[in-house]
Amino acid sequence: MASLNLTSDGNLILFEKGTKVWSTGTSAELNSARFQLLEAGNLPLTADNSNRILWQNFDHARDTFLPGMKLGFDFRTNTSWQLVTWMSAADPSPGRYVSEMEPYSVPDLFMLSAPYDF
Structure with a gap:
């Protein structure tokens, strides 16, 4: 079983059977972080209810x-x-x-x- 977790400091981590297999590697002192799948297919991770992009799948x-x-x-x-x-x-x-x-x-x-x- 796999799970995708967004931590409070803005890191998205993929776990498979309890083992970390991938992460965005982002970490910052944030009040909040958000992932939103956009119509174009981009999945940006933004910080603190702003447009500051920490990570996005379009860069990968x-x-x-x-x-x-x-x-x-x-x-x-x-x-x-x-x-x-x-x-x-x-x-x-x-x-x-x-x-x-x-x-x-x-x-x-x-x-x-x-x-x-x-």
Whole structure:
């Protein structure tokens, strides 16, 4: 059995059989945090009844790219927004191919294939 818990400090944690298997990794001193699934498919975690986004699934694309998602490089967090394939049609774990942009003097969009260390 799996459960998804939103802690009071703004961290979303997925537990499976009582074991933590994933988390947004967000943690802040908050009075409240909120998750809301938007019509476009984005699931932002916002802080203190504001529009300040702590985490959103649009920054973590896998095999589907929807309007409003980004493919590029976030200089604030020094991370790349990637598009990652599934391992197979039945297995949604990260697959063999990754599309991402690197922040060279002239940005490059490229695709990597396995083996690739996530």
